[in-house]
Amino acid sequence: IKVTSAQFVTSAVKAADYPAGELPEVALAGRSNVGKSSLLNRLMNRRGLARTSNTPGRTRLINFFLVNGLFHLVDLPGYGYAKVPASERESWRKMVEGYLTTRKTLKGVVLLVDSRHQPSALDLQMYGWLKHRGIPAVVAATKADKLPRMRLLQSVKVIRATLSLTEGDRLIPFSAETGLGREDLLEVIAGWVNG
Numbered sequence: 001i002k003v004t005s006a007q008f009v010t011s012a013v014k015a016a017d018y019p020a021g022e023l024p025e026v027a028l029a030g031r032s033n034v035g036k037s038s039l040l041n042r043l044m045n046r047r048g049l050a051r052t053s054n055t056p057g058r059t060r061l062i063n064f065f066l067v068n069g070l071f072h073l074v075d076l077p078g079y080g081y082a083k084v085p086a087s088e089r090e091s092w093r094k095m096v097e098g099y100l101t102t103r104k105t106l107k108g109v110v111l112l113v114d115s116r117h118q119p120s121a122l123d124l125q126m127y128g129w130l131k132h133r134g135i136p137a138v139v140a141a142t143k144a145d146k147l148p149r150m151r152l153l154q155s156v157k158v159i160r161a162t163l164s165l166t167e168g169d170r171l172i173p174f175s176a177e178t179g180l181g182r183e184d185l186l187e188v189i190a191g192w193v194n195g
């Protein structure tokens with residue numbers, strides 16, 4: 001698909017604040033600082049659309065973006081930021097679990113993991129949980145430009161093994177710097193929102 005328009009719609013904490021209507025949705029999940037805002041901006045080819053920052057854990061709301069007037073991309077708040085107190089982790093869990101379990105229009109989730117690191121326990125938990133609930137998921141390995149080609153291939157293997165991906169499960173190396181993986185990821189998203 002070609003992205004012709006992308007705009008911020010609204011931020012939400014609870015279901016009553018989600019946009020009304022029947023538009024299909026695809027959500028982005030991953031730990032803080034994994035490169036979620038950068039991926040979203042690159043996907044939409046809009047630099048300032050999602051905020052990027054070096055301050056992990058700053059985006060604590062569910063942000064909805066309308067793409068081509070046809071579907072929503074949903075930026076879920078990042079997890080796993082060590083300095084966040086337990087009470088805040090709990091409100092994160094409620095917010096994200098609430099979204100993922102109740103949103104009828106949700107068609108799939110892009111789980112972002114850093115291509116340079118083995119997925120964390122929280123990544124594993126999230127991926128397993130999505131699988132368990134039957135929510136279609138694709139893994140995007142971010143910041144792929146930071147690794148030389150051979151290291152990236154090795155890393156992809158480690159990520160696939162750690163998350164127990166099977167042959168049919170997709171993992172897309174992605175770079176917000178170079179645009180690597182953009183077309184592939186858009187294709188997966190298009191399949192979800194059109195299917």
Ligand code: GDP
Pocket residue numbers: 031032033034035036037038039051052053054056057078142143144145146174175176177178
């Ligand atoms: P978020 O917290 O998950 O939204 O992460 P950000 O998008 O704010 O990115 C965190 C940091 O990683 C920022 O300094 C980005 O510039 C950097 N970053 C994100 N994606 C890439 C990428 O594809 N390549 C490189 N080299 N840096 C990236």
